[in-house]
Every structure is written in structure tokens, then in C-alpha cells.
Amino acid sequence: MLALLDGVSYAGLLFLVALGLTFIFGVVRILNVAHGSLYACGGYAAATLGLWMGQGGDSLALSLGALLGGALLVGIVLGTVLMLLLRQFQDRDPILQLLVTFGAFMIFEDLQRMIWGTQPYFVSDVVNQMGTSELLGVVYMNYQLLFVPGAAVAVYLLLQWFLRRTLMGRQIVAVTHDREVATAMGINAKRVAYLTFVVGAMLGSLGGALASPTTSLVPGIGADMIVLSFAVVASAGLGQISGALIVALMIGLARSFCVYLMPEMEVVMPYVIMVLVLLMRPQGLFTVAQARRI
Amino acid sequence: MFKRTAMTAGLFAFTLASLASGPAFAEAKPASLPVGITTFMSGPASVFGMPAKEAAQIYLDELNAAGGIDGVKVDPIYIDEGVGGDRLLSEYRRVVQEQGAKVMLASISSGNCNTLAPVAEDLKVVNILWDCGTEKAIEGHQYQYIVRSQANAVTEMVASVLYLLKMKPDFKTIAVVNQDYAWGRDSWDIFQSTLKALKPDVQVVAELFPKFGASDFSAEVSRLQVLRPDVVLSTSWGGDLDTFVRQASQRGLFKTSRFFLALGESSLERLGSSLPDGVLIGARGDHYFLEPRYVNDPKHKAFVEKYKAKTGVYPIYSVYHMMQALDAMTAAYKKAIAANGGQWPDEEQLAKAFRGLEFRGLTSPVTIRPEDGQGLEDQLFGTTTTSPDYKFKVLKDIMIVPALLVTTPAGQATPEWLKTLKPELLDKVSLLDKQQ
Numbered sequence: 001m002l003a004l005l006d007g008v009s010y011a012g013l014l015f016l017v018a019l020g021l022t023f024i025f026g027v028v029r030i031l032n033v034a035h036g037s038l039y040a041c042g043g044y045a046a047a048t049l050g051l052w053m054g055q056g057g058d059s060l061a062l063s064l065g066a067l068l069g070g071a072l073l074v075g076i077v078l079g080t081v082l083m084l085l086l087r088q089f090q091d092r093d094p095i096l097q098l099l100v101t102f103g104a105f106m107i108f109e110d111l112q113r114m115i116w117g118t119q120p121y122f123v124s125d126v127v128n129q130m131g132t133s134e135l136l137g138v139v140y141m142n143y144q145l146l147f148v149p150g151a152a153v154a155v156y157l158l159l160q161w162f163l164r165r166t167l168m169g170r171q172i173v174a175v176t177h178d179r180e181v182a183t184a185m186g187i188n189a190k191r192v193a194y195l196t197f198v199v200g201a202m203l204g205s206l207g208g209a210l211a212s213p214t215t216s217l218v219p220g221i222g223a224d225m226i227v228l229s230f231a232v233v234a235s236a237g238l239g240q241i242s243g244a245l246i247v248a249l250m251i252g253l254a255r256s257f258c259v260y261l262m263p264e265m266e267v268v269m270p271y272v273i274m275v276l277v278l279l280m281r282p283q284g285l286f287t288v289a290q291a292r293r294i
Numbered sequence: 295m296f297k298r299t300a301m302t303a304g305l306f307a308f309t310l311a312s313l314a315s316g317p318a319f320a321e322a323k324p325a326s327l328p329v330g331i332t333t334f335m336s337g338p339a340s341v342f343g344m345p346a347k348e349a350a351q352i353y354l355d356e357l358n359a360a361g362g363i364d365g366v367k368v369d370p371i372y373i374d375e376g377v378g379g380d381r382l383l384s385e386y387r388r389v390v391q392e393q394g395a396k397v398m399l400a401s402i403s404s405g406n407c408n409t410l411a412p413v414a415e416d417l418k419v420v421n422i423l424w425d426c427g428t429e430k431a432i433e434g435h436q437y438q439y440i441v442r443s444q445a446n447a448v449t450e451m452v453a454s455v456l457y458l459l460k461m462k463p464d465f466k467t468i469a470v471v472n473q474d475y476a477w478g479r480d481s482w483d484i485f486q487s488t489l490k491a492l493k494p495d496v497q498v499v500a501e502l503f504p505k506f507g508a509s510d511f512s513a514e515v516s517r518l519q520v521l522r523p524d525v526v527l528s529t530s531w532g533g534d535l536d537t538f539v540r541q542a543s544q545r546g547l548f549k550t551s552r553f554f555l556a557l558g559e560s561s562l563e564r565l566g567s568s569l570p571d572g573v574l575i576g577a578r579g580d581h582y583f584l585e586p587r588y589v590n591d592p593k594h595k596a597f598v599e600k601y602k603a604k605t606g607v608y609p610i611y612s613v614y615h616m617m618q619a620l621d622a623m624t625a626a627y628k629k630a631i632a633a634n635g636g637q638w639p640d641e642e643q644l645a646k647a648f649r650g651l652e653f654r655g656l657t658s659p660v661t662i663r664p665e666d667g668q669g670l671e672d673q674l675f676g677t678t679t680t681s682p683d684y685k686f687k688v689l690k691d692i693m694i695v696p697a698l699l700v701t702t703p704a705g706q707a708t709p710e711w712l713k714t715l716k717p718e719l720l721d722k723v724s725l726l727d728k729q730q
Contacts, residue, residue, distance in 0.1 A: 002520065006513040013510075109336070118340035119607075120533040120564055127544055138519045139545045144512060214541055215509040218533035220337045224507045259502065259513035267474050267505045 002138060003256040009144040011252025012152030013207050017225055018232035018244045019155070020203030026176045026239030027196040029094070030086060033101040035204045036226030037108035038078055042205025043212040043221065044116050046070030050123035050212070063126035063213075071209040075202025078108070083197040105222070113219055120216035127213045141214070148210055155203065156245055172196055176239065231270045235277040237284025247273075247285065323638040326369045327362070329623070330395040332386065332410075333616075334402050336376035338507055341532040342402055342425070342560070342612035347372060348605055349613040352597070353620045363627045364638070375401050379409055386410055390417050396641065397422065399619050402612070404428035404447075404476055411440045420626075420645050424619035425612055427477060427578070429708055432668050439641070441648040441667035443622040443660060444579055444615050447477075448702050451484035451529075452715070453673035453695035454556050454576050455492055456723050458525065460693060461574055461677065462552055465524035469500035469551075471514055471538060473530045478503055481529040481556065484712065491715040499523050508534060511541045518542075522550050529556040536561055540568045548573070559689075560610040562678075566686045573678040573687075580657045580674035580694055581614035586726055587658070587694075594656045618655030618671075622662065625653035658694075665704035670697035692726045699723065 021035045050066035082104060089097050130142040163169035174182040175192045183189045207225070215221070232251060236243030251270045258266040265272070277285055331350055334343030350370060358367045371393055373385045382401075389395045398421045400410045407426035412435075414421035420439050423431055427447035432440060458465075468489070472478030482501070489496055499521045502514050518526060526547070530538060535555065542548060548570045555561070559577035562569065588594040597617070601609045630639035630647035639647065650664035661670045676689025699722055702711045 002516045003513060006516050009512055010510045113336065113340075118344045120341060120536045122536060122540065122564075124540060124544070124568070132545065138516050140516075141541075141544050211509055214537070214544075216533035216536040216540075218338045218507075219340050220507060221509065221533070224505075224509070256513035259504075259517055263500070263502050267503070 002136060003260050004253060005135065005140065005145060006259070007253035007256035008149040008249070009252075010255065011249045012149040013211050014225075014228060014232060014252060015152050015245050015248035016155060016210065017204050017207035018229040018236075018248055019159070019241060020200040020207070021226075021229050022233045022236065022239055022241060022244050023159075023203065024197055024200035025233070026241075027172055028086075028193050030097050030101065031094075031230075031238075032082070032200070033098065033226060034078075034082055034104040034108060035101075035201075035229065036222030036224075037105050037112070038074060038201050038204035038222075039208035039211075039225045040112055040217065040222030041074045041078060041108065042071050042208030043215070043217045044070075044112060044121060044208075045074045045205070046209035047121050047123040047212045047217060048116075049073075050125060058125070058129065060126065060129040063129055066123075067126065067209045067212070068206075070212075071202055071206040074205035074208075076198055078205070079198035079201030080194075082201065083194050086197075105226075109219065109222065112222075116217070118219055120218045122212075122216050124213045144214060151206075151210060152245075155206070156241070159241065168192075168195065228270055231274040235274045235285060237287030240284060240286040243284065243286030247277075321638045321640045323364070324366055324396075327366045327397070328369045328371055328389075328393055328395045330371045330373060330386065330389040330393075330398040330400070332373045332375050332382065332398070332400040332402070332406065334376050335372065335374040338532050338534075339402055340376065342610070343375065345605065345607075345610055346402075346425070346612040346616040349601065349609065349616045350620060352600060352604065353617055357620075357624065363624055364631055366638070371395060373400075375403055375406055379406065382406060383409060383413065386413060387417070390414075390419050395419065397623055397644070399424045399616075399623075401426055404431065404480075407431040411435070411437060415439050418641055420641060420648065422619045422622060422648075425615045428480060429668075429702065432666055433702065433708060435666075437667060439645045441622070441645075441651075441662050442669045443619040443655075443662065444669045445671040445673065445697055445701065446668065447481055448484055448708050448712075449671065449697055449700050450556065450576065450578055450673060451481055452488045452700035452712070454554065454675070455485060455488040456695055456700065456720055457576070457675035457693050458527075458554050458574060459493060459720055460723065460725070461691065462525060465496065465552070467497045467499045467521075467523040468525040468527060469498070469502070469518055469521060469523040470527045471502045471504065471511070471518075471530065472528060473506045473508075473534050474503040475506045478506075478529060482527075484708070485527065485529075485556075487709065487712040488715060491712060492717050492719065504534075506534065509537060511538045514538070515542050515545050515547055518547055518551065519545065524552060525554060526551045527554045527556070531557040531560060536564055539565055543568050543570060557611075558678075559674075560612070562688070563608055563610075563686045569678055569687050571677075571679050571687065575676050575678060575689060577674045577676075578611045579614060579618075580672045581609075581611040582657075582674055582676070582689060582692075583608040584688055585657050585674060586692060588656065591656075597656055614656055618653075618660060621655045622648070622651065622653050622660070622669075626651055663704055668701070668704065670701060672697050673700070693723060694726060695723050 046067045049070045053062045053066045127143045132139050171187045232247045236247040254269045258269050333346050334340045371389050402425045404426040407423050411431050415437050423442040429446040429448045470482050554574040556576040558575035583598050626647040630644045651662045658672050673695040676692040678687035679690040681688040702708045
């Protein structure tokens, strides 16, 4: 029971970041290595805004505003920068595009160091403002126990509603299925790609922003998260949104069960899951077999 | 013909005799002294590396402004340890072989020290192990050019156990939460072996090694809340330690267990009020900006003020280690020059000068053991308390453990030596205020 409760918060953060990664891949067909930087910058921006806005007093609304504001700001700015950069390499070899995002990741890492330095960054006002709860004799932070998993589920539901019920969402789904046919039907694929990239970037930075009140932001934090997100996305199947949710939950829970039952396995568990999944289903757990186009 | 041969032989004999009695092959004094310094300028360990680099710059600016070492200005060449082992190794070789570095300061990472020490020996360049903890970098080797200007992990961990036993002698259970890499594992092995020798009745209830760079310790904190160990030990550092402490503090774990943070000194200022009172703290040496014996020492005080003015924060242990290594280098050059009749020494003479060297960094003097080049550095511990003068916790109940008491003797193997420790060792140390 305790392991379940411990696993959901981590799974929530992992899901948000992996969701952004898989969402972008689903539409733009680019595996964005710089997504790790979006996570890190989202966290740093939220912490900076939190410090700035928190000076006024002890307000939960201000703290939440800082988290959301940091995520939106980074998502829009860095998402746009990345999209403009990748447009220069449109229709080129996917490996080249991957390398471009890797280059961008390295540049963003250096920028983070220039802006925020190397000392750990941390603003935890929102955690204190939300208080704690006691379950089975163990004290939990409401922020980790309720807010982060709640935010992840809310984002998932909102995204599903957006994709299924709105015109823009349906256009995104159409481009995901077949870019050429969608373009022939009058959909502005370029605009859809831009919007997807920015939304995906915002999800990555939201993951970082939500992690910032409980995690020390240090150089290299983006690299750790991108590796784990890749494990989630590869296990779920590229472009699979619901799959990413389930696999993130699997990894989060497996990790916390390990701490209770086999602490030695905690570090490798996400990768064990990935290897087992890929051995059984190389296309990922939730990828539907596609008819070959002749 | 015979006369000329005899004269030549006589000249040869005279030359040999003068070489044997007088200064050996004096090196020409160089225009500048290139010194390679490896430090983390990227990655998580840059929390130590960048402050140390700032300290090196302050030290060398002052040294060079005062004329350098015997009139030779020191020219630092910084190498980023964050680039990874292979690239670091090639950079290290390049700095020695192409840029002509005569002294190398390497490194922060124990893994890098283990890799670079044999390379330095091979290149015949003096390498000062300036911050890494592993005793294995020196123990069991017969190096000529490798010296360490600070303590090793054995000194630090054995001294840690002594402080823990001094402050909480009646504890029955302990849990460890260390980073999952060489330092986290090795430091726990030494700590546990020492504990077995000094207090064998203690039960280890959990050994947790979360991923290096972990962002979430929820499961670890929950498990510790269930187990309720008397003591929670962590030798973690940087962002990992900060995250663990904050999450544990927010969930009240400090109320049920006594924490011992062996590298906690480096996080005091960053953690601010998140760190509760009563936490046992180690400093990897006697490094603490409020070190009671040196807080008003002119050299220490002036440096702390200068460093604070430059960086906005107080110096942490890696800063002290860097200053110590540079002071060791300067002292060794002075010793070697004096031994060489005022002439500039070659690498071999410099390496010899380090053996048995006594020097002072910013706090208490350090001796480099003549037998193996290991530094003997005292260890400071304290307990967190709130101070009206600072926005973060400061230390009370300070204890300084003399290095000689807690360091594996030269020529002995650590695992065997640890087994010989006796509980009476505890009687040889006491809190600073009780010594006065």
C-alpha cells in the first residue's frame, strides 16, 4: 500500500515529461533529445518565478501561478526556438534531426549553467502551503500524494478531450495518421506541427516545474529525465499517449516496490521493464500493427 | 696521450664528485609554471568543482601578484572532469605533454583519481590528489609522484563513527541512504566495518542506495518512517543530499530518527531552515567557515571575506581542499628550492619535497606522510543549531578528530586495520568545548 502511494507521484512527473516527448514524436516524427532541457528549464523558471513572486507573502495561489507560469513561459519560448531550428532540417535524415536536438540539448545545458549557476536550486513554498497527511502511520506531503498525480491525470484527460473534441485536436490526429492526406484535405500541417511542438514542450516543462518544489535543480537533471522518458516512450510505443501513462505508472510503482522489497534493483528497474517489453514486443506495448503501404 | 686521458678522467671524476655533493642538475627557472587543475565544471559535481575553481583563481591571483613561486608566476590550466573518464584522460595527457604542466591537481572524483594516478606516475609529473576520497588511489601502490593534500575516506568515516558514538552512544539501529556509486558504497563499507568494531550490537535495518542524481526519495522516506531507525546515515552530497533532506524534513522524518550527514557542511547554507536542529554534520576535514580555532585567524578570516565578496556565499569543503592543495604545492616548491641550493627543482626533486611536507591551508596544519604521500588532515564534526546571525544552521558541539588516530597506518591494508579498532578509541577524542 505504501509503495503504491510512493510510486504515483513519481509516475505522474515521469508521465508528463514522457507525454510531451511521445506527443511531439507522434505528429512531427522527431525524437526530441532537447526535451530534457525543457524539463530542466521548466523547473528552473518555476523556481525563479516562485522566488520572485513568493516575496510578497505566503500565498498558495501565487506559488501555483509560479509553477504554471514557468512551465508556460519555457514551453512557448524554447518550443518555438526548437521548432524554428528544426524547420531548417525538415525532410532531412531523421538521424540528422536527432543530432540537431542533441546539439540544442547541449547548448541549453550550458545556458542553464550560465543563467542559474551550478549550485542546487530549490523553492518549496507550495509544498509547505499544501501541508501533510498521515496514512498508515506515515506522513505524506499532500503536494506529492494528491496534487502531482492529480495534475498528471488532469493533463491526460484534458489532452484526450482536446484531441477528440476540438477542431485543432482532430487536425492533429489527422496529421498523425497521414500527413499527406491531411494536407490534401486542407489542413495546415505546418501550423499543426508548430502547435504540437509547443504543447509537447509545455508538457515537458510542466514536468520540471512540478518537480521543482521537491527536487534540487542541478546541472544534468535534464539528462536523467530524458533517459527515463525514453524508457517510458520506447516501452509504451512511440506516439502512444495512454500507453505512456500506463508505463510511467508501471515504472513508478516498480521503483517504489523495489525500495521495500529489493533495494538493489531500484536503479535498474525502469530499464529491466524496458528490455523485457522490447524483447516481447519490439514495437512497444501499445503500438497497433500498421498495414504496410505499398 | 696518457696525460690527456688522465686529465679527462680527472675532470670526469671531479664532475661526478661535485654532482654527488652539490645540487643536482638544476633546472632552468621557467618563465611561468603551468599547473593543470581538474575540477567539475559541468554536471552535478560542479557544486563542488566551481567553488573550488573560484578559490583557485583567488589564490593564484594573490600568489602571482606577490611574484609567484620564487619569482615564477603560476599559470593554471583547468580541465573539466565532467567530460567523462576517457576524454579527461586524453586532456590530462595533453596538458602534461603538450602544454608542459609541471604539477597536476587531480581530482574530485575518486574514479578519476584511480585512473589518473598511474598515468601521472608514468608521465613523471607530480599529481596532487586534491579532493577525492578513495584510499585505494594510494594504498597498495608504490607511487613516487602521487601525493594527497587531504584525508582519505577511511579517516573521514572512522572519525564519523567516533562522533556519532560520542553524540548518541545508546543507539541500537541504523539505516543508510547513500548515492549508488563508488563513494556511496565504499564510504558505507568503511563506516559499517568501523561500527562493527566499535559497537557490534548495532543492527543495520536498511541499506538504501538510490540512483545518483535521484529526484524523488518518497519510497525511501516512507520506508524509513515505517522502520524508525535510531540513526539515519547519509554520505550523499550536492543536489541529492539537498533533495533527500528537504523531502525527509517536510515529512517529519527528522523527528523520528537522528540524522548523520557526513558531507552536510557543504549543504548548510543552501538548505537554510529546511535542515532542523540536532543533525550531526561532517565536513571532510576540519573545514568550516566558523571553525572555532581559526574563525579569527587572519589568513582564514581574510579569505572567507574575500570569497564571500566574490561569490556571495561562504566557502565549503571543496574550496578548503583546493586552497590546501595549492598551499601544499607552494610549500613543496619552497622546500625543494631550499634543498636544491636555491635552484629551481626538477620533477623528481619536487616529488621528494612533498614527502614529509608540513604545511597549512586555511585551517589546521596538514602533514603529507613520507612513506606513501597520504595527507593527514584532522576532521571536524558538529551538530546543527539555529543562530540569529545566519539564515542557515550553524554548528555546535564541535569535535575535532586528530587524523593520526583514525587513518590506516602506512603499509597496512584498511580492511585488516579496521578490524583492529577497539572501543577505547572513543576515549581519545572529546568535544572541543570540553578540551578547553
